[in-house]
Amino acid sequence: MAILPIRIVGEPVLHRPASPVTDIDESLERLVADMRDTMAEAPGVGLAAPQVGVNARLFIWDWTDEEDVRHTGTAINPELWISSPPIDEPDEWDHSEGCLSVPGERFPLMRSERALLRATGLDGEPFEIEADGWLARIFQHEYDHLDGVLYVDRLEHPHGKLAAKAIKRNSWGGPGQSWTPGIDRLED
Secondary structure: OOOOOEEOOOOHHHHOOOOOOOOOOHHHHHHHHHHHHHHHHOOOOEEEHHHHOOOOOEEEEEEEOOOOOEEEEEEEEEEEEEOOOOOOOOOOOOOEEEOOOOOOOEEEOOOOOEEEEEEEOOOOOEEEEEEEHHHHHHHHHHHHHHOOOOHHHHOOOOHHHHHHHHHHHOOOOOOOOEEOEOOEOOOO
């Protein structure tokens, strides 16, 4: 398989809604395999197709929780329902979030504690997962990518301002920028 370049904030494919997947075929299976290799090399716990420049409603995840239970899968044309997010200030430690499309930066963001994901798997079969905690956060983060929303778009003051400064400091925010895990070290 291949390691794909990850698009950086400002790339147009990251800022518009992705198109539905119409065929689950060999090329889609190859894309998912390449996305898995890319996510592992980055390293990350989730990756959406727009992050690798593909305009498709598809994301993957692979995360092992604190009880050593592995959560992994592929969501094609997902739907996501979430509980109301807590009305609190985000904690710098408990709510810190990062994104491979804003490499090396982390900011606190309140997310809903619970989520219900309905999607089609790579096998063509529909599935449903009820998630809470960090897995619910992963689903929300990756689903946002399919709607053209990055987590930095959701940050409140002062974190949103700090994210904007980081994007400017790194000369991001325009088209044509990407990094390749294993080659570039932007995630450090």
